[in-house]
Amino acid sequence: MKMEIRVRYAPSPTGYLHIGGARTAVFNYLFAKHHNGKFIVRIEDTDLERNIADGISSQLDNLRWLGLEIDETIDHEGKYGPYQQTKxxxxxxxxxxxxxxxxxxxxxxxxxxxxxxxxxxxxxxxxxxxxxxxxxxxxxxxxxxxxxxxxxxxxxxxxxxxxxxxxxxxxxxxxxxxxxxxxxxxxxxxxxxxxxxxxxxxxxxxxxxxxxxxxxxxxxxxxxxxxxxxxxxxxxxxxxxxxTLIISETGKKLSKRDGSLMQFIEQYRNQGYLSEALFNFISLLGWSSHQEREIYTKSELIKIFNSDYFSKAPSMFDVRKLLWMNNYYIKNLTQEQYLNLVVPFVKSEHDWESKDEQWWQELLLIYQKQLMYGAEINELISLFFENKPPLTKEAQDFLQTNPDASKKVLDDFKAKLATTDDWSLQEIENIIQQVKADTKITGKMLFMTIRIACSRQTHGPELAKTIKLLGKEQVLTRLTDLKL
Structure with a gap:
């Protein structure tokens, strides 16, 4: 009879789920499920003086949030318990x-x-x-x-x-x-x-x-x-x-005392990282499929996880790679999933009742493609809530490349906006095209100049949608306040 594969992750409740511990848990989980085996979580709590009050519940909660189904543990007993060492x-x-x-x-x-x-x-x-x-x-x-x-x-x-x-x-x-x-x-x-x-x-x-x-x-x-x-x-x-070790971008072993890098799953969870993205990212810290791809679903990883592909060299915790991966997963959320992610962050800093539901949805959805993590949404939408947002240095430098052309674009754009009573997306797009035709200014000089005047930024979501959501009064005020 074929031996049943049984593996365990055995955390100590002296702290919260660290990236290193999460990597150990994910690898054990993938190895077990690849072989149709069992994944056990045993609590090693014999260091009585260092155990923290919510250490056990936090470990289990974050493992499950990552998507690890636990076959046997303290609240899901098998026939080999107790699964807590002090018992x-x-x-x-x-x-x-x-x-x-x-x-x-x-x-x-x-x-x-x-x-x-x-x-x-x-x-x-x-x-x-x-x-x-x-x-x-x-x-x-x-x-x-x-x-x-x-x-x-x-x-x-x-x-x-x-x-x-x-x-x-x-x-x-x-x-x-x-x-x-x-x-x-x-x-x-x-x-x-x-x-x-x-x-x-x-x-x-x-x-x-x-x-x-x-x-x-x-x-x-x-x-x-x-x-x-x-x-x-x-x-x-x-x-x-x-x-092998997980190292930082400086080449040093990850240290829990290093406050410059988030190292606990709870921190990423609280910042609005997706569990699927973290699971995917962690699964590649010291293991490779030898395929030219980075994105894998959990079921794909279970199918291909092979111990022959463990790395013998330290694996680097690449923050930029994690952000890219999390953005990939955010871009692929349904509208409902995306709003469920970002709305709680927005409500924590803004008066949701100050605008209607449709306005909020339109605003938040224009950032789905560029959002790196949930909490970033408040930074991205800040331009809609500042009366006089400052110009970025990049924006100032751009306007100085051809101040005459910038002034020509903005004078015509402001005049046309001031006389319209139609604040629809189509009308705003039509006005931008009329400015293009009248001034004979095109491309970056046209669109970036208008963007800077309205948002004080050189880059952002779709221009016409940004203008519509800012509102006519706010846009005209910013056009007036901008001194070239």
Whole structure:
């Protein structure tokens, strides 16, 4: 019988869904669905002091917003739950006790002060990567029994053999080998009774029948510790794939502390980015279809997602590419979908009741082709709500290229507008054509001059529609105020 592919994304609720975490989740999701497998979300919440109140709900909400259907998680249980580590502490402890019984682990009664002294002594001789010296492994059974009876605080450490080699066939990096000589006896159950990451993740992955683990390359150093635990239990380890770094345009690894770049899914969501665009963009951060295209639907990605195409080089978070991609998806929204995207942003800054519904719709729709993200709409429509918008430098420079021609166009345009009682789109287009015929001025000098006079900008949506929406009084005021 063919093995069922089971993968997991296991966030810690110490923060919100980061781009790096979202990439890990998307890749695991696509890999699972490509193989008709299961995508599991397990909450690794054992870092009790750093967990935030809405960390779990935010992670799940944003994963689902991205379009990831979760097969098993805390609010959609399967048969391998609980899917939250703080509800599995007894499971970890029972497995740790088995390792103790099998002489693979032991109680460590060292105080923090003793450990600090040990670290300081190692640093004096140039050892800065701390390794426990194994002193508690040498305690006699009677000494251990007495300490336990006296309720002396303890952790549980795993015995680590020297110079044991583990080799994996990594899905990204191919063959990778690890030597246990640099690990030392590490803690698997802390003194507060909570399992450490490396121990809990192995127990969970095995009991939840996880077959493949795709995760960031920062976890590569954890792999030998986890493989040792698998080895002691005589369990089959999953197939690993360590995804390459995501770097900024400066070539540096994305840092959550870098405020110059939005790095959390919630931020993009709040700014009016589309989930389909983000899913598409994230799916290409470290993976390529080897096709000459960038736009893929989720179903297309599921069909073609192949682990043979993982990148071995860091992937760049290209903001301009994301904006281009989001604009592509916005342009392809239906009118109703587009208005549902932008109207809430407009209502947050403008009095919706000040204009009729038809005017608002006409205004917003003229920007659909150029809008990069939802929140940008208020910046784009600002020219319709400023009494005296300033000229951009580009506009000033253009008007100075031929001031006589500009004045000729604007004088004729203003005179014709002032005498018309018809403020329809067709009439405005007719007037522009009459100015063209009367002045013999055409092309950029005609159209950009009129655009600058009305909007104070050199570029924008369809000119006649812009003039119509501004209204006759506002346009005539701006024509009068413009001094050449």
């Amino acid at each position: 599995r502490l007894d499971i970890y402890r029972s497995h740790a006790d088995k390792l103790i019984a099998d002489k693979h682990a032991y109680h460590c009664f060292c105080t923090n002060e003793a450990l600090d002294k040990m670290k300081a002594e190692q640093q004096k001789v140039g050892i800065f990567s701390f390794q426990y010296d194994g002193r508690c492994a040498k305690l006699s059974p009677a000494e251990v029994k007495k300490n336990l009876a006296d309720k002396v605080s303890f952790a549980i450490r795993l015995k680590t053999p020297k110079n044991k080699i583990f080799t994996i066939n990594d899905m990204v990096r191919e063959e990778v080998s690890f030597n246990t000589k640099d690990i030392g006896d590490f803690v698997i159950i802390k003194s507060n009774g909570v399992a450490t990451y490396n121990f809990a993740v192995v127990i969970d992955d095995y009991l939840m029948k996880i077959t493949h683990v795709l995760r960031g390359e920062e976890h590569l150093s954890n792999t030998p510790k986890q493989l040792l635990i698998y080895d002691y239990f005589n369990w089959q380890a999953p197939r690993y794939g360590h995804l």
